[in-house]
Amino acid sequence: MAELEVTPVIATRRDEAMGFFQKMVSKGLGWARKYSLFTYPFATACCGMEYMSVAASRYDIARFGAEFPRFSPRQADLLMVVGTINMKQAPILKRVYEQMTEPKWVVSFGVCASTGGFYDNYAVLQGIDRILPVDVYIPGCPPRPEQVLDGLMLLQDKIQNEHDRGMHPLGNKPTHRPGANDLMRDHSKIT
Amino acid sequence: MDHPPALSEKNDPHAPDLRERTFLPELLKGLAITARHFFKNLLGTRDPNVHVLDRTGDSLVTTVQYPEEKVEYPPGYRGLHRLVPRADDLSKPRCVACYMCATICPAQCIYIEAGEYEGTDPSTASRVIEKFPKQFVIDELRCIVCGLCVDACPKDAIRMDSGVHTPSEYTRQDFVYDIPKLLRGAPASHPSDPWFKRGGSEQPHHVHKEAHTRIGEGLVQLKLPAGARVEVDRTHPVAITKFYK
Numbered sequence: 001m002a003e004l005e006v007t008p009v010i011a012t013r014r015d016e017a018m019g020f021f022q023k024m025v026s027k028g029l030g031w032a033r034k035y036s037l038f039t040y041p042f043a044t045a046c047c048g049m050e051y052m053s054v055a056a057s058r059y060d061i062a063r064f065g066a067e068f069p070r071f072s073p074r075q076a077d078l079l080m081v082v083g084t085i086n087m088k089q090a091p092i093l094k095r096v097y098e099q100m101t102e103p104k105w106v107v108s109f110g111v112c113a114s115t116g117g118f119y120d121n122y123a124v125l126q127g128i129d130r131i132l133p134v135d136v137y138i139p140g141c142p143p144r145p146e147q148v149l150d151g152l153m154l155l156q157d158k159i160q161n162e163h164d165r166g167m168h169p170l171g172n173k174p175t176h177r178p179g180a181n182d183l184m185r186d187h188s189k190i191t
Numbered sequence: 192m193d194h195p196p197a198l199s200e201k202n203d204p205h206a207p208d209l210r211e212r213t214f215l216p217e218l219l220k221g222l223a224i225t226a227r228h229f230f231k232n233l234l235g236t237r238d239p240n241v242h243v244l245d246r247t248g249d250s251l252v253t254t255v256q257y258p259e260e261k262v263e264y265p266p267g268y269r270g271l272h273r274l275v276p277r278a279d280d281l282s283k284p285r286c287v288a289c290y291m292c293a294t295i296c297p298a299q300c301i302y303i304e305a306g307e308y309e310g311t312d313p314s315t316a317s318r319v320i321e322k323f324p325k326q327f328v329i330d331e332l333r334c335i336v337c338g339l340c341v342d343a344c345p346k347d348a349i350r351m352d353s354g355v356h357t358p359s360e361y362t363r364q365d366f367v368y369d370i371p372k373l374l375r376g377a378p379a380s381h382p383s384d385p386w387f388k389r390g391g392s393e394q395p396h397h398v399h400k401e402a403h404t405r406i407g408e409g410l411v412q413l414k415l416p417a418g419a420r421v422e423v424d425r426t427h428p429v430a431i432t433k434f435y436k
Contacts, residue, residue: 057253057254136359137363139357139360141334144356146262
């Protein structure tokens with residue numbers, strides 16, 4: 001039994017070829033996806049002003065292909081959580097995330113969404129990563145547009161390199177990620 | 192009671208005319224505005240409010256091509272924290288672990304663990320610095336960039352003058368900044384700093400001279416003219432010093 005576990009997997013030439021093509025497809029998909037992010041801005045607080053600043057002409061978010069906010073989660077693939085999420089808002093946010101179709105990513109915009117900021121009280125969710133898997137955290141209160149664009153570029157790198165992290169080439173997220181939480185576990189039950 | 196006549200297309204003064212109902216001229220007007228802005232941006236605008244660093248061409252377009260071009264931050268911009276190094280030893284922070292910043296921080300994002308210098312340490316024997324931070328950790332993802340820690344610091348040891356913003360990261364752990372990450376930048380020094388006291392020609396009278404001299408301890412001998420004497424009368428509840436010439 002122990003020997004079986006340490007036996008290396010023998011890759012046949014067919015497996016290698018399949019892996020090569022899967023990697024090529026993944027790379028192409030990653031390239032296509034990272035320049036066509038459709039944002040769902042879940043703006044609840046003052047960070048929303050800064051989101052508008054990023055979207056406006058001065059720091060044109062359209063240069064990164066993410067200019068088109070969709071106000072329906074079913075058409076979006078990037079959930080931007082912009083602002084304080086309190087306990088009453090949390091189930092709504094989680095439901096919005098569940099309504100989004102794969103592949104989907106989450107950006108936590110500003111310290112309130114990321115950690116609760118200085119609202120360390122019973123009413124405020126101490127970071128949306130308690131209910132959602134967050135891909136990129138953007139600090140700042142509110143963040144400068146440069147910080148948001150930094151975060152967006154980090155996310156683009158992540159999307160481009162997803163084939164290196166054991167992603168399925170057709171873009172489904174793996175059933176388990178480090179840092180993923182109960183939501184992801186529930187999700188893996190559904191699919 | 193007379194009702195006003197019902198509005199119809201005949202008697203309504205605000206009824207749209209044919210030109211407005213077809214929408215076509217208005218549509219063309221809007222397209223003309225868009226096209227005008229397009230050509231203005233294409234051929235170079237005359238926007239006087241363009242302050243962008245590292246712009247290569249002579250374009251005056253408002254949009255900042257961020258990763259390549261940058262906007263200059265204002266001089267008072269509160270950026271990433273830094274711990275100011277000591278002027279005599281750049282590997283040590285000026286911080287004396289007084290917990291002022293951690294106390295005033297509304298987000299409670301500063302964590303300090305104080306350590307004590309050994310009294311026998313020759314590098315600190317003649318100094319009045321007693322404490323140093325063993326650990327100084329800032330959770331930058333909780334920091335709300337209010338700058339109260341900078342105001343509260345009595346030693347000018349924490350500053351937000353680095354002029355850079357906190358970078359975005361993939362995990363929350365990456366935002367925990369400790370001393371090796373925070374201790375950087377130019378040292379600051381003030382005339383009252385203890386390491387300036389050491390360089391004088393005469394030794395300090397007492398190791399704790401400046402910081403907290405106890406009453407009657409380490410008194411400085413007065414330099415008196417020849418023949419003069421000082422008498423201290425300790426019989427009174429408050430000692431009276433008499434000066435005879």
